[in-house]
Amino acid sequence: MERQERREQILNILAAGIRKVLLNTVPKPEELQEIRMRLGQPLRVVRGKEEIVLRSGTEPYIVTKEELRETMDYISHYSLYAYENELRQGFVTVEGGHRVGVAGKVIMEKERVKNIQYISSLNIRVSHEVLGCADRLIPYIVANKQVCHTLIISPPCCGKTTLIRDLIRQISDGNEYVKGCSVGVVDERSELGGCYLGIAQNHLGTRTDVLDCCPKAEGMIMLIRSMSPQVIAVDEIGTVEDIHAIEYAMQCGCRMIASVHGLNMDEASNKPVLGDLIRRRMFQRYVVLGNEKGPGEILGIYDERGSVLCRNL
Template sequence: MQRDRILKVLPMKVRRLIEEEQLQFDYLQEIRLRTGKPLLIVYRGDELMAGPGRGRPYIVTKEDIREMMGYISNYSLYAYEQEMKQGFITIEGGHRVGMTGQAIIEDGKVKNIKYVSSVNLRIAHEVLGCADAVFPYVSCNRQLCHTLVISPPRCGKTTLLRDMIRQISDGNAWVRGMSVGVVDERSEIGGCYMGVAQNHLGMRTDVLDCCPKAEGMIMLIRSMSPEVLAVDEIGAAEDVHAVEYAMHCGCKMLASIHGASMEEIRKKPLLGRLVQEKRFERYIVLGSHLHPGQIEGIYDGRGSLLYEEQPAGQGV
């Protein structure tokens, strides 16, 4: 099913090349098309240059880009104007197609994108159970602790966040089932397609799709009374203020941020203050030294290490 959803939005020439590579789609992360440049694939964390053979890369054409834009928009780009002004379109299966080209500006804001020259198909992956290891350390008395996931790009923070939401919503051995409000600004957590989440987020989860994080958090608190609020990639001042507001309202926070370590987060002006004030009770730091999605450490609110993943055979 996932394989078919991915292949059907690719230009025919690119589709044939991908099929010839005989890739396992569970490990396919990105397919990048840039006009006049080689076709690039991110697979198992490595970058591959696809081509017809003998080391010759396939060079993407304007026609390839035009064909793909027709497939992903059902030949009606106008209908996707709201999504395109954010720089992406979410397709069936929750996969995100990012794009660049010439921005159309109206009243100082991006209204749309035309003359699309680059397309990046980011493959959404669900890894059910990938959050199993973290729950003994991020829960207390069957309640979630305020938790911040820290991760560099491509290290699995959204995948981890998604599975944590699912398990919190349904309940497991460590937390009771709780109502979860998700603000999915980039449609990456739920992967909503025509308003319906394509990913498994649990039976007590409400998703506010394509909504700015700060505004969405306030809306969910007022309208849906969530016990847990989940957001991806906080960082702006308004995001931090909304997180503090949610905590004061009694919501447990589950959030993520780009970063490589606790030390890096402490140096960020706004986030550093939250760390200093011990607003978050747990920090999960992800990396990729052993494998993508490696849990490099789980820390408490004081920064003390509670858990770190060991190489195979060494144990915890």
């Protein structure tokens, strides 16, 4: 995606007052990671590791109820009802794959979230593709031209989603290390494909099928039954159902690319249910990420026994 295009996509969903202060204080808004709007609180943006409070003159710029409403009107094209299914998950994906997190009064129905009203906070996460960021990793997770079952272990904000996205693209298209494969992606939070109106906004390769806004466990089973994927990719596994679906997919002959929140191998091994898969050596590769030098830093790559294949790649 061109920078100018990303810039326009972000600016077009902002209330006029917020758009103006952003342009006056941030020379390249398309390079931001987040834009945080909280009712009655200073407008904040995140760039790299830095959080910046935006100002109007000498005073912090305070977000108003009208600006939150105006921004949501632009995001939803003046029809929040049309986005009810997304809002019940706490976010809306807009053109370009940018994700807008939403907080406010939660409306329940039959013990399930139905909608969010009286919106008090928005977090616009700017989608960034880094084509080629998986180049250095691919040789370590492929054996005999086939993808190894791979688990990426990472704390938040370390670039794991960006890394998985590029892995999907390369595995799907194929390269000198791996023959192009049919890849099924279960994109529960619309972060990998960044689908807008059902169309992926990010580059996921020519042999990739995406189930957008679908629960991971259910989606993996659906893909196996309907799309015959050779590789399945999911982000941020966690529930017992997720782990059981992964094991089922492996037993069906699908190669797995998955990620989980964690600091290191030991922490991942101590997680309920997932730890059992690790002890049984179901995954063939483990990739641990960090952020000391910036997002996407690979601290270590391990084989199924936990032996080190590479450090600080």
